[in-house]
Amino acid sequence: MNIRIFENEEDLNATGAGVISSLLQTKPRAVLGLATGSSPVGIYKSLIALYQKGLVSFAQASSFNLDEYVGLPVEHRESYRSFMNEQLFSHIDIDLARTHVPDGLASDLEQECVSYEQRIDDRGPVDLQLLGIGHNGHIGFNEPGTELTGRTHVVDLKEETRKANARFFNSIDEVPTQAITMGVGTILKAKQILLVARGEEKAEIIREAFMGPITTQCPASLLQCHPNVVVLLDRAAGRLVK
Numbered sequence: 001m002n003i004r005i006f007e008n009e010e011d012l013n014a015t016g017a018g019v020i021s022s023l024l025q026t027k028p029r030a031v032l033g034l035a036t037g038s039s040p041v042g043i044y045k046s047l048i049a050l051y052q053k054g055l056v057s058f059a060q061a062s063s064f065n066l067d068e069y070v071g072l073p074v075e076h077r078e079s080y081r082s083f084m085n086e087q088l089f090s091h092i093d094i095d096l097a098r099t100h101v102p103d104g105l106a107s108d109l110e111q112e113c114v115s116y117e118q119r120i121d122d123r124g125p126v127d128l129q130l131l132g133i134g135h136n137g138h139i140g141f142n143e144p145g146t147e148l149t150g151r152t153h154v155v156d157l158k159e160e161t162r163k164a165n166a167r168f169f170n171s172i173d174e175v176p177t178q179a180i181t182m183g184v185g186t187i188l189k190a191k192q193i194l195l196v197a198r199g200e201e202k203a204e205i206i207r208e209a210f211m212g213p214i215t216t217q218c219p220a221s222l223l224q225c226h227p228n229v230v231v232l233l234d235r236a237a238g239r240l241v242k
């Protein structure tokens with residue numbers, strides 16, 4: 001595990017974007033695993049800047065997003081499909097037909113999970129999976145518990161996760177109660193994992209995830225089993241890392 005702590009946002013974002021753009025330079029057809037939440041936004045902005053300078057192209061790349069809310073129309077501004085279009089896809093040359101986000105409106109959600117996992121297996125492995133981390137240690141929407149699910153599945157969101165994400169909605173009542181998420185096994189199949197966290201409020205969970213025991217009570221701690229993980233932290237999120 002390679003944990004890097006940055007004094008300023010710009011360096012963190014440039015490093016994250018640099019890992020992704022170097023991959024695309026050596027492997028233009030790379031499969032990217034992408035994430036939502038506020039943590040990756042700065043990295044997406046840096047990638048867009050690199051694209052605008054002609055330093056990176058996504059024309060042959062494909063992508064799979066980690067997760068999607070169940071029941072939000074695609075055009076809802078908080079659906080993860082909208083988020084990705086707005087924060088990244090509409091600013092770069094990626095072919096939208098090669099961008100994949102689980103369909104949270106599928107009439108048969110179980111079948112959508114099976115088919116999403118199959119699509120990842122067919123086009124994968126994911127070369128680089130970008131991740132944020134929830135305050136309770138969730139990755140994607142794999143919530144803490146006595147057991148975790150390996151493959152893509154439907155999950156009931158914890159109340160603490162709905163509260164944390166309520167900031168993006170008008171009220172907590174509007175936050176969906178379920179989501180589709182890649183499983184922890186799906187995530188661990190990626191060749192490389194890049195986790196990014198910012199802010200004091202993530203300091204404790206970062207310590208638990210990477211300095212503490214491997215436990216399903218902190219899904220991110222399972223990343224300790226992966227041979228190629230890079231963790232990018234700002235000074236506040238890395239405060240308790242020894």
Ligand SMILES: N[C@@H]1[C@@H](O)[C@H](O)[C@@H](COP(=O)(O)O)O[C@@H]1O
Nearest residue numbers: 036037038039132133134140141
């Ligand atoms: N499903 C997403 C996660 O993939 C993300 O990592 C987490 C943290 O979000 P933020 O980066 O905004 O703290 O939020 C959501 O719940």
